[in-house]
Amino acid sequence: MSQQQSTPVPITDLTKFTIPTLPGVTTAPPKANGFWSSNPVFSYLNDVYITISEHRKSLGLTNPGTIENLNKEVSRDVFLNQYFFTGLRADLNKAFSMSPVFQTSHTLSIGSNVLPPYAFSALYATDDYFIQGNIDNELSFSGRINYGWNKYNISKVTLQLAHGQPSMVQLEQDYQASDFSINLKTLNPSLLSGGFSGVAVASLLQSLTPKFAVGLEAMFSKQPGPVPPETLVSYVARYNAGNWIASAQIQAQGALVASFWRKVSDKVEAGVETQIAASLKPVNDPLLGTPIGFETAVEGQTTIGAKYEYRSAVFRGQLDSNGKVGAFLEKRILPTVSILFSGEIDQFKQSSRLGLGLQFEAAGNEQLMLMQQGLIDANGNPVPGAPQL
Amino acid sequence: MSGRFAAPEPKEESTFEQIKKAPIFAVAVNATLFGLGVLFIQSPLMDMLMVDSFEMVKWDELN
Numbered sequence: 001m002s003q004q005q006s007t008p009v010p011i012t013d014l015t016k017f018t019i020p021t022l023p024g025v026t027t028a029p030p031k032a033n034g035f036w037s038s039n040p041v042f043s044y045l046n047d048v049y050i051t052i053s054e055h056r057k058s059l060g061l062t063n064p065g066t067i068e069n070l071n072k073e074v075s076r077d078v079f080l081n082q083y084f085f086t087g088l089r090a091d092l093n094k095a096f097s098m099s100p101v102f103q104t105s106h107t108l109s110i111g112s113n114v115l116p117p118y119a120f121s122a123l124y125a126t127d128d129y130f131i132q133g134n135i136d137n138e139l140s141f142s143g144r145i146n147y148g149w150n151k152y153n154i155s156k157v158t159l160q161l162a163h164g165q166p167s168m169v170q171l172e173q174d175y176q177a178s179d180f181s182i183n184l185k186t187l188n189p190s191l192l193s194g195g196f197s198g199v200a201v202a203s204l205l206q207s208l209t210p211k212f213a214v215g216l217e218a219m220f221s222k223q224p225g226p227v228p229p230e231t232l233v234s235y236v237a238r239y240n241a242g243n244w245i246a247s248a249q250i251q252a253q254g255a256l257v258a259s260f261w262r263k264v265s266d267k268v269e270a271g272v273e274t275q276i277a278a279s280l281k282p283v284n285d286p287l288l289g290t291p292i293g294f295e296t297a298v299e300g301q302t303t304i305g306a307k308y309e310y311r312s313a314v315f316r317g318q319l320d321s322n323g324k325v326g327a328f329l330e331k332r333i334l335p336t337v338s339i340l341f342s343g344e345i346d347q348f349k350q351s352s353r354l355g356l357g358l359q360f361e362a363a364g365n366e367q368l369m370l371m372q373q374g375l376i377d378a379n380g381n382p383v384p385g386a387p388q389l
Numbered sequence: 390m391s392g393r394f395a396a397p398e399p400k401e402e403s404t405f406e407q408i409k410k411a412p413i414f415a416v417a418v419n420a421t422l423f424g425l426g427v428l429f430i431q432s433p434l435m436d437m438l439m440v441d442s443f444e445m446v447k448w449d450e451l452n
Contacts, residue, residue, distance in 0.1 A: 244431070260427045268439045272426030274419045278412065298412035300419035304426045306438070321422055 061179035064213035067203040071247045071259040074271035078307045083328045084342045087111025089357040096364035101125040138163045180206040193224040213238045254278035267309040276300040323347035336361040
């Protein structure tokens, strides 16, 4: 008998046994020691998470943007909403530096229902920070601070202190992942009245395909005192086909917003938007004139518009179903001077509104001045085709 | 005189006014306008309204 055969294998050392396996089935490779990987429950959950994550990556999804910017291309870029003004105005903007960005602006206005007679605003921005403040002649102040923790997380604080009006503070957190966006915000939050009071809004926008995204927005509102809270949920969808974007939003308070945008060329964009809103209107007794009940009223408005970008001018025009025709023109007449013109005619009410403005750009140093005049680029290099210095 | 006045007869609304007052009317009109707007923007008519870059430069020079 040989010595090798006489050496018994200890029965406690199970690793030395070869266990026959089924054909085509292999045992899982050993994992690194650790509670999260060796624990069978967490190991299973980890595997599920990795499988889902890899499947999501294989779909080629992209970040769908935020619900706040759902129809930005139409309502902010093409339409006049952000730009229209009435009366006379003059803006004096001065840029002190470009890195970090620091600029100030003085705005003077006459004959406007919205713009104050005088407003001063300042802006400071770095790669992480964005700080903006605005104060007018009635000492109404509004300010905003944005801070980017990383490329996915942005915290925002907005403050408004208006003369004769309640102050407003808004805290906001944006999280933009590879294929979804989450936004949490709260308006005038308070825990001093025996629980939460204020407005809290949470929204999620998730890409389902590289072009299609759906989302929802939930709002919780509670006033101080024995007032029951109010909750609302809105649903959104967005389809981005590259050169055209369609979006729809069903708001909980009974409103539907649908928009369509198309980039016709590099310099021309067009958009259409429909808003349909249902509301309760009081019904009065025809003889006594006292309210006797409510009836549902549905109102709608459809607007179509286009934006043309010229080399030194931008033109926006729009037409809506309530008979309003509007136009806005921004024309650069000198490298540092622009004229603004806005006009609107209400065909049904036979009324019109006009606005005319001047915008001056000043530079805090020579390099910025040369940049404003289009002679050098941001790196200080001469722009091709520009006159030699 | 009896001192009584007959209540004014409420005017009968025409069929068109009744349709116009119905909530579905505003929905239908705006949905139709939206559809027509999309068709217009996607149609070759919108491409014809596009100013090509040469004319844009020319327009700039004229102004």
